[in-house]
Amino acid sequence: YIFSCHLQPTFNMPSSSSVTGNPESYPLSNVSITLENMELWKCFHDIGTEMIITKPGRRMFPHCKISIAGLLPYVKYILMVDMVPVDSFRYKWNKDKWEVAGKAEPQPPCRSYLHPDSPALGSHWMKQTVSFLKMKLTNNTLDQNGHLILHSMHRYNPRFHVVQADDLFAMRWSVFQIFSFPETTFTAVTAYQNTKITKLKIDHNPFAKGFRDDGTNTKRYSVVLRTPCVPGPHRCCRVSPGPYNQSFEDCEEEESPRGVPKENTAVKEERYSPWRSQQESAQNPSSVSPVGSEGQAPVFSNEQLVPVPASYQSYRSQEFAKTPSPPGLGSGSVRSAFQRQGSNAAAVPEHRTLRAPTTMALPSASSSHAAVAPPPEHGASAHVARPSARPHPLYAPYGSESALGQWSGPGPSQYPHPPAAAAARHVAGEYSGAHSYTPGNMVDWGQHPLFSFPCW
DNA sequence: TCGGCTACCACCTTTGAACAGA
DNA sequence: ATCTGTTCAAAGGTGGTAGCCG
Numbered sequence: 306y307i308f309s310c311h312l313q314p315t316f317n318m319p320s321s322s323s324v325t326g327n328p329e330s331y332p333l334s335n336v337s338i339t340l341e342n343m344e345l346w347k348c349f350h351d352i353g354t355e356m357i358i359t360k361p362g363r364r365m366f367p368h369c370k371i372s373i374a375g376l377l378p379y380v381k382y383i384l385m386v387d388m389v390p391v392d393s394f395r396y397k398w399n400k401d402k403w404e405v406a407g408k409a410e411p412q413p414p415c416r417s418y419l420h421p422d423s424p425a426l427g428s429h430w431m432k433q434t435v436s437f438l439k440m441k442l443t444n445n446t447l448d449q450n451g452h453l454i455l456h457s458m459h460r461y462n463p464r465f466h467v468v469q470a471d472d473l474f475a476m477r478w479s480v481f482q483i484f485s486f487p488e489t490t491f492t493a494v495t496a497y498q499n500t501k502i503t504k505l506k507i508d509h510n511p512f513a514k515g516f517r518d519d520g521t522n523t524k525r526y527s528v529v530l531r532t533p534c535v536p537g538p539h540r541c542c543r544v545s546p547g548p549y550n551q552s553f554e555d556c557e558e559e560e561s562p563r564g565v566p567k568e569n570t571a572v573k574e575e576r577y578s579p580w581r582s583q584q585e586s587a588q589n590p591s592s593v594s595p596v597g598s599e600g601q602a603p604v605f606s607n608e609q610l611v612p613v614p615a616s617y618q619s620y621r622s623q624e625f626a627k628t629p630s631p632p633g634l635g636s637g638s639v640r641s642a643f644q645r646q647g648s649n650a651a652a653v654p655e656h657r658t659l660r661a662p663t664t665m666a667l668p669s670a671s672s673s674h675a676a677v678a679p680p681p682e683h684g685a686s687a688h689v690a691r692p693s694a695r696p697h698p699l700y701a702p703y704g705s706e707s708a709l710g711q712w713s714g715p716g717p718s719q720y721p722h723p724p725a726a727a728a729a730r731h732v733a734g735e736y737s738g739a740h741s742y743t744p745g746n747m748v749d750w751g752q753h754p755l756f757s758f759p760c761w
Numbered sequence: 762t763c764g765g766c767t768a769c770c771a772c773c774t775t776t777g778a779a780c781a782g783a
Numbered sequence: 784a785t786c787t788g789t790t791c792a793a794a795g796g797t798g799g800t801a802g803c804c805g
Contacts, residue, residue: 331786356784357797357798359766359767360766360767360768363796363797364796364797366796366797397764397765398764444766449767456764457765457766494765495765495766495767495799496765496766496767496798496799497798499801502796503799506798508797509795510796510798511773511775511776511796511797512772512773512774512795512796512797513772513773513796513797513798514772514774514797515771515772515773515797515798516773516797516798516799546783570804755770
C-alpha cells in the first residue's frame with residue numbers, strides 16, 4: 306500500500322530557497338506514504354465507511370495514521386490533512402443502501418488540520434508513524450475549535466499534505482505533495498445509518514468496548530445484534546472482542562481465508578458493498594443517480610463508487626491508469642492501495658522566481674488543533690485532469706469567490722456534469738485567470754491569505 | 762409524518778498527577 | 784536527589800436512545 310512519488314519540484318513556483326533564502330531547500334522527491342491501518346480502513350470501506358460528526362467535534366475511526374518515507378532528514382516539513390468532497394451529491398440511507406438525495410449543500414468553511422508536530426524535520430516524521438488521532442470532525446459551521454467542518458450525509462476523502470517548509474509562513478510558497486487513499490473515503494453522518502458500520506466500530510474502537518457483545522456490556526445492543534454481519538467471504542466482520550490491536554489482527558487474519566487469494570476475496574466482497582448498487586445504477590439508464598444516464602463506466606471493480614461523480618471518477622481513472630502497480634500486489638489491491646493527487650504533485654518543469662515579502666504577520670499557531678485554510682484546490686477531482694496546467698495551489702488565491710466557495714471550483718463545476726465537459730471546464734477555467742497570482746503583490750496576499758485561521 | 766440532529770447517558774480508555782520504592 | 788513504576792481519579796471518547804425540530 307505504498308505509493309511513491311517521483312517528482313520534480315512540483316509547481317510553477319519559486320523554490321523555497323529562492324524565496325526564503327534558505328539553503329536547505331530541496332525538491333520533494335521519492336516521497337512515499339503508507340496508510341498504516343489500511344486493512345482496517347478496507348474493512349470499513351467495503352461496507353461504506355461512515356464518520357460521526359457532532360457539534361463539539363468527533364474523532365475519526367479508524368483514524369488517519371500514516372508512515373512517510375523519502376523525506377530529507379534535515380529538512381523541515383509540515384503535515385496537514387483536509388477533507389475533499391468526493392462528489393456533488395447529498396446522500397440518504399434507504400433501508401440498506403445509500404442513495405443520492407440531491408445536490409450537495411454549499412461547502413462549509415474549508416479547513417485543514419495541521420499535525421501538532423509541524424513543522425518538524427524529515428527524520429522526525431520518518432522515525433515513526435504519524436497519527437492524526439486528535440483530528441476532529443464537526444458539522445458546526447461556526448466551530449471555534451479548529452475542527453474540520455463537514456456536511457452530514459455528504460461523502461469526503463481525507464488528503465494528506467506533505468509540505469516542505471520551515472514554518473507555516475514559508476509553507477505558502479513551499480513545494481508540497483498531496484496524497485489520498487480511496488479506502489479512506491467516508492460519509493459524514495450525525496448518527497450511524499448502516500448497522501454493519503456500527504458493529505465494526507464497536508468491534509474495533511476501544512472506546513466503544515462497552516457496546517461489545519462479549520458478555521461484559523450491559524448496554525442495549527439489540528439492533529446491531531439483530532443485523533448479522535455480512536455473510537460469506539466478507540472479511541473482518543466477526544466480533545473479535547479485545548483490545549483494538551488484537552481485533553485488528555483478527556481482521557487481517559480473516560481477510561484471506563486459507564487457499565483463497567486476496568484478490569478473489571476482494572472481488573467477492575464487492576458484492577456486499579453498499580456502493581455497489583450505486584455503481585450499477587450508474588450504468589443503468591434508469592438509475593437513481595442524477596447522472597446515471599450519462600453512461601460513465603465504472604472505473605474500478607473493487608472500490609465503492611458513488612453514482613458517477615463525474616469529475617472525481619475521471620480523476621481517479623486517470624490517476625490509476627497512470628499508476629504503475631507496485632510489485633507484489635494484485636491488481637485489485639494496487640488500485641485501491643494508494644492515490645496521489647497528481648494535481649499538486651505533478652511535475653512542473655521549472656520554478657518561477659518570486660520574491661517573498663519579508664514582513665507578514667501570522668497568527669499564533671499555538672493550538673494543537675490548528676486549522677488553516679487549505680490550498681484552494683478542493684473540489685478535488687478535476688484538478689487532476691491536467692495537473693501540469695495548474696499553478697501551485699498555495700499560490701492560487703481564492704479570487705473573488707466567497708469563502709464558502711473555497712472547496713469547490715467555480716460555480717458550475719459544483720455539480721455533476723459529463724466527464725468531458727467537466728474536464729474541459731476545469732482545465733479551461735478553474736485555474737485560469739480567475740485564480741491568477743500576482744507575484745509580489747502584497748495587496749493580493751492580504752486579500753487572499755493562504756491561512757484564514759478562522760479559529761486561531 | 763419523517764428524517765436528521767442534539768443532548769444526555771453509561772461505559773470505557775486515556776492521561777497525567779501523586780505517590781512509593783529503588 | 785533522581786529515576787522508575789504503580790495507582791487512581793479526572794478527562795475525554797464511544798454508541799444508544801429519546802426527544803426536538805424543520
